Amino acid sequence: MLYLYHKEAAKPQLTLLGDEHRYIFKVRRHKVDDTLYLRNLEDGLLHRYTVTYLDKRSVILELQESTTHDIKAKNNLHIGWCIIDPKSVEKVLPTLNEMGVDKITFFYCKRSQKSFKLDFKRLEKILLNSSQQSGRSEMMILEKAEDLTSFLEDNPNAKMLNFSESNFIGTTKVETIVIGCEGGFHEEEVALFDAENIVGFDTPLVLKSESAVCGVAGKILL
Secondary structure, three states: OOOOOOOOOOOEEEEOOHHHHHHHHHHOOOOOOOOOEOOOHHHHHOEEEEEEEEEOEEEEEEEEEEEEEEEEOOOOOEOOOOOOOOHHHHHHHHHHHHOOOOOOEOOOOOOOOOOOOHHHHHHHHHHHHHHEEEEEEOOOEEEEOOOHHHHHHHHHOOOEEEOOOOOOOOOOOOOOOOOOOOOOHHHHHHHHOOOHHHHEEOOOOOOOOHHHHHHHHHHOOO
């Protein structure tokens, strides 16, 4: 873990209790005078603290220094993702976060199962843990749109990941892309995009939605 997330990081003094204390005391086995790095994932700063007090219930940290240290992908990527099984989303979300995806906007497509409901608080917790492990300095943004049409109103330059014989991911500039659910896009949804804004993979294999999302992120960001 490259740093510890704390929403109040930047304050001159912090007291850690509960899970945060347990992590410092039992997992990392820190002791007095050890150095810890914290982020609040809002100010872009890395805060260096020293452990000044530690017992079986609490840890007190004193701020020593705050420095600018941005860690993020070189390119920007916003994914519009048709809602799939939340378990599949949760499985690949840390990977997408580590690759540097800026934002994911979820919405129901015509072939999405409307019974699938995303727990955004749970997803944000997954992102926090992933960011601490990868060193990412800014939180990925998670949003929800009503449908594909609404998404395109806010993102008119978005590409669609679908089947294409010549326009492939990696050979064209992509900053915003829409990725379908199991079963792909409905004909009415495909018709919302001009042919030049539909991109695909140079492969005969059919990918699951979560595999396609990771493939796109890898091609564009790494």
